[in-house]
Amino acid sequence: MAITREDVLHVAALARLEIPEGEVEGVREQLGAILEAVGKVSELDLADVEPTSHPLDLVNQWAEDEPRPSLPREEALANAPDPADGSFRVPAVGG
Amino acid sequence: MNGWEPVIGLEIHVQLKTRTKMFCRCENVWGEEPNTRTCPVCLAHPGTLPVPNKTAIEWTVKLGLALDCEIAERALFHRKNYFYPDLPKGYQISQYDVPLCSEGRFVVPGPDGDREIGIVRAHLEEDAAKTIHVGGAAGRIHGAEYSLVDFNRGGTPLVEIVAKPDVRSGEEARRFLQLLRQTVIELDISDAEMEKGSLRCDANVSVRKAGEEGYRTKTELKNMNSFKFVADGIAVEVERQIARYQAGEEVMQQTLHFDPQTGTIAPLRSKEEAHDYRYFPEPDLVAVAPPADMVERARAEIGELPAARIRRLEAEVDLDLAYGLVTSGRDALYARVPGDDRRAVANVLMNQLAAAGVDPAAVDGAELGRLVAARETIPRQTFLDALGASADPDFTADPYLAETTVSDAAALDPVIDGILAANPGQVEAYRGGKEGLLGFFVGQVMKETQGKADARVVNERLREKLNA
Numbered sequence: 001m002a003i004t005r006e007d008v009l010h011v012a013a014l015a016r017l018e019i020p021e022g023e024v025e026g027v028r029e030q031l032g033a034i035l036e037a038v039g040k041v042s043e044l045d046l047a048d049v050e051p052t053s054h055p056l057d058l059v060n061q062w063a064e065d066e067p068r069p070s071l072p073r074e075e076a077l078a079n080a081p082d083p084a085d086g087s088f089r090v091p092a093v094g095g
Numbered sequence: 096m097n098g099w100e101p102v103i104g105l106e107i108h109v110q111l112k113t114r115t116k117m118f119c120r121c122e123n124v125w126g127e128e129p130n131t132r133t134c135p136v137c138l139a140h141p142g143t144l145p146v147p148n149k150t151a152i153e154w155t156v157k158l159g160l161a162l163d164c165e166i167a168e169r170a171l172f173h174r175k176n177y178f179y180p181d182l183p184k185g186y187q188i189s190q191y192d193v194p195l196c197s198e199g200r201f202v203v204p205g206p207d208g209d210r211e212i213g214i215v216r217a218h219l220e221e222d223a224a225k226t227i228h229v230g231g232a233a234g235r236i237h238g239a240e241y242s243l244v245d246f247n248r249g250g251t252p253l254v255e256i257v258a259k260p261d262v263r264s265g266e267e268a269r270r271f272l273q274l275l276r277q278t279v280i281e282l283d284i285s286d287a288e289m290e291k292g293s294l295r296c297d298a299n300v301s302v303r304k305a306g307e308e309g310y311r312t313k314t315e316l317k318n319m320n321s322f323k324f325v326a327d328g329i330a331v332e333v334e335r336q337i338a339r340y341q342a343g344e345e346v347m348q349q350t351l352h353f354d355p356q357t358g359t360i361a362p363l364r365s366k367e368e369a370h371d372y373r374y375f376p377e378p379d380l381v382a383v384a385p386p387a388d389m390v391e392r393a394r395a396e397i398g399e400l401p402a403a404r405i406r407r408l409e410a411e412v413d414l415d416l417a418y419g420l421v422t423s424g425r426d427a428l429y430a431r432v433p434g435d436d437r438r439a440v441a442n443v444l445m446n447q448l449a450a451a452g453v454d455p456a457a458v459d460g461a462e463l464g465r466l467v468a469a470r471e472t473i474p475r476q477t478f479l480d481a482l483g484a485s486a487d488p489d490f491t492a493d494p495y496l497a498e499t500t501v502s503d504a505a506a507l508d509p510v511i512d513g514i515l516a517a518n519p520g521q522v523e524a525y526r527g528g529k530e531g532l533l534g535f536f537v538g539q540v541m542k543e544t545q546g547k548a549d550a551r552v553v554n555e556r557l558r559e560k561l562n563a
Contacts, residue, residue, distance in 0.1 A: 010371075014176070014371055014373070016178060053171050053376040053382060054376070054378065054380075054381050054382065056381055058381045059169065059381055059382045059383065059384040060381075060383060060384055060386070061146070061147070061380075061381050062146065062147040062148065062149040062152065062383075063120065063146045063147070063148065063149060064149055064150070065113050065114050065115050065148050065149065065150035065151070066114070066115065066120065067114055067115050067120055067121070067122045068115075068120040068121075068134075070121045070122065070131065070132045070133055070134050071133055071134055071135075071138075073128070073129075073130050073131050076130050076133045076138060076246070077130060084241075084243060085129070085243055086128060086129045086130055086131075087129045087130060087227070087243035087244055087245050088130070088180070088243070088244040088246070089241055089242070089243055089244075090180040090241065090242050090243075090244060091241060091242070092228065092230070092239040092240055092241050092242055093179065093180055093226070093228075093239075093242055
């Protein structure tokens with residue numbers, strides 16, 4: 001499956017990545033090679049094989065609804081670059 | 096509508112009231128100090144792993160069964176990728192092509208009989224954090240200086256219910272929502288309060304010519320936070336779209352915000368260039384296969400659904416009263432109150448008793464029945480006082496029933512004569528044409544008799560004497 005220049009720019013925009021103009025073609029080639037390698041799988045006849053959503057053959061790994069202590073607020077905010085009013089302050093979004 | 100048919104698809108989010116969050120064991124609470132219920136998992140610190148809440152899964156199964164859905168034998172969680180400050184991982188754990196519940200239906204009794212609204216799916220996901228926009232007008236995004244993020248809500252179990260576009264009016268949307276709300280309350284899985292955001296509704300709205308196949312362009316009305324706004328917002332949007340088509344214009348696909356204060360609709364700024372969420376199976380979670388005992392336990396906890404009770408009650412009272420009783424949870428008391436005049440019982444429950452702020456569950460139905468039966472022969476204030484006391488543990492109607500209304504004209508005439516004699520100015524004004532003063536005289540008689548006079552007789556006697 002061929003990757004186009006537009007595909008690269010679209011995926012980069014969704015991932016908030018800025019790819020310098022001179023590198024777009026290189027990224028396009030690399031992504032194309034990865035897809036081509038993965039695409040090898042589609043050469044096999046897999047009609048009778050169940051899709052795999054997880055490598056472990058397990059279901060229902062869950063926990064009971066019992067509370068455990070949360071972090072103290074100072075600790076929760078310790079890595080926040082700009083805390084204010086007990087909250088994570090962020091630049092105005094979408095405004 | 097002159098030949099136009101509204102086509103409305105509702106999407107409803109219900110926050111589950113589990114003790115803990117969906118993928119970590121932080122307490123799931125509302126109204127606490129910001130960022131006091133967080134941990135490395137719900138703050139998306141590197142290296143942390145989600146662990147699903149078993150109760151949230153069981154409750155979603157229970158809701159799915161109540162919506163007559165098929166329960167997946169093997170459901171998956173997926174990642175829904177987008178960037179926003181309320182979503183620290185950069186993705187929301189949600190469900191995609193194999194949700195827990197799918198292909199259901201929900202019956203909504205209406206004036207023209209039962210309407211069956213299809214349910215596409217009900218899936219389980221995690222809620223985003225709460226964002227407060229500071230510095231803009233009234234907390235709106237537009238013009239805000241900065242935003243404060245509170246992660247207490249981040250990770251709350253959230254069920255998204257997607258209905259088929261089977262709803263045909265704003266009023267029907269309101270009934271659907273009221274019934275759905277009452278259903279989740281009775282299933283005991285959510286407090287479903289729209290003003291708190293634990294029940295949220297978006298509506299996809301389009302219109303088409305009656306008899307037309309297929310659908311026209313739809314718009315999305317976001318986050319209407321009361322039943323009335325849902326009904327009003329949809330009605331306004333339907334009118335707008337019909338007007339555009341009639342003027343030969345097109346309807347643009349967009350997301351809209353309904354302003355209940357002005358009754359107008361305005362486009363929201365779009366959040367993403369295009370919705371491209373790149374769903375893929377959540378590699379940190381294995382599949383969910385609801386065990387048979389979990390499904391059967393959930394099924395056993397479902398009682399008679401609100402829609403069935405509304406249909407039964409509609410035979411005794413009208414549709415609106417039946418909705419009122421059932422969606423306020425007052426129908427259980429209604430069933431305990433004896434009396435031949437069922438509409439009177441329903442009206443008292445929905446009006447005076449509701450206004451008195453009495454807990455219906457604590458009321459003795461038999462005693463209330465005696466009061467309702469006597470409501471026209473005891474003074475109005477006495478009746479209201481009795482209702483106010485009706486939830487007291489040792490309440491009995493007897494002392495209130497002993498206070499009968501004075502309706503004997505012979506007893507009232509001297510009082511009325513006295514009032515008229517004491518207010519010659521008002522009497523002259525009334526006779527000069529100011530008939531609105533009748534209320535003043537009635538009030539004086541009531542005051543004189545401590546509210547025990549029969550208002551109907553007082554009115555009659557006053558008119559007769561004043562017009563003499």
